[in-house]
Amino acid sequence: MAEMVVDPGVPPEDASLLHDNPHLLSRMRRGWVPDPPPRRAGRLARVSVVIVGLLTILLMLMISGIVGTSTGALLLGVIGVPLIIMSLVGADIPEGDGVRTDRETYQRARCYEGQYVLPEELDEASQRLLARAQSAIRAVTYSSVNAEGLLDGVRNAVMLPAQEWEIARLLAKLSALRAKHRQTVSEGLTPEVAAVAEPLARALDSSEDAVVARVEALERYATNVAEAERAYRAHHQIEELRGRLGEYEELVAESGADSFAVPEITRLAQEADQLEQALRRSITSAHEAFRHLPGES
Known part of the structure; x- marks a missing residue:
């Protein structure tokens, strides 16, 4: 399910206030205005x-x-x-904290009009695209390889929100224009108007394709990060097992099971080397996918 998106350029404190009050922003979209503050005698x-x-x-x-x-x-x-x-x-009339918060949210939202996108502003197709983009971004952001600094965490922290905002912004404009276009053509078109409306419809489709390409690029990046994540976890587990090799060797030596244990231990070492190489390759692939994201070079 698609979630609200705020322009990364909005200060964090204000962005947090907007994120915490999507219901008020939805009411604002429908024309809601908070009650004025009570008059106070001077x-x-x-x-x-x-x-x-x-x-x-x-x-x-x-x-x-x-x-x-x-x-x-x-x-x-x-x-x-x-x-x-x-x-x-007796001149001051008290008001609740909730009323003040609603009024403050309203004022901030007016200041940042055009710098946030609500899911309800998007048509169904656009909501699905935004949800895909957000899923890919979450997968990268909360991955262990990102947390451990194996990816470019700083660039991810800047680039991924920027990509999310750009996708949401474009989808909001696309949804609004597509709704107007459908309303116009639903009224019936003369052949002359249809000749003009058709290329405009293709322009809408072309714009959607461009956004889809952005989303798919994010998904490819997330897929590469997921492969690196699997390799990282496997590598970490193998390293834990290798750290206990001495205990295993001691046990099998005491039990007389050397003939069985030696090849298994040898394979464990080989697996560790192979996983380390796989991890390096997957991290390299993730970096390559990162560079191919729109706006990156």
């Missing part, structure tokens, strides 16, 4: 509330005829203090 508004409260208290004192200090202080404490507290702490 300092000026808060001061205004306090002043209005105090003026109200004074007006009440004047109307009631209360001019005593004690009574005025009491009213100020009963009415004015709550107004001040409300003006200072």
Whole structure:
């Protein structure tokens, strides 16, 4: 199954945010917009509330005829203090972390519009091609020979994401244009328009063939890496067995089974040499396949 692809040029932190929220990106594609942040009263508004409260208290004192200090202080404490507290702490409206994350994701996604491709943007044929490319890339990336540095790990880390993005980007454009083309021709064409539409359809097919060639090149590289992987594992196992040869020789000597063990031990050494040569050949083949990937030289 094809997965979302982000342009390698997007900073890692932002790319991670996009990768973690594909459902929001899908909703954005369908027109979703997050709710605006709640309005917050500024300092000026808060001061205004306090002043209005105090003026109200004074007006009440004047109307009631209360001019005593004690009574005025009491009213100020009963009415004015709550107004001040409300003006200072009651203006901010809290919102959940999820709401803020959704809004942040939306803003980042808008900044990087055109720098990510969702599987739903691709038609079925394009999704299958992208899935093939991603499968080949995973096979190379997570292979033991790559982890052990037997391949060009640095170039793989740069080139493989670039290849994935280029394939996804081209497939997104191909899918969109192919959908429009099919919509147009489904309405029926006059002979004159059909004469124009036919070469355009061939152009779409030619573009798809070019992307298929990219995917197949990745798959050939992954196949060569898989052969190197098998040789590497076998070579590693043989080396482990060779490391215990002394114990085997001691055991067969004590048991009197020398006539049986000698040819087996000899063959073990030969197998190790052959596997080492096979590993070198397979690594060389993988490097050759790497150089034949589109954009490499």
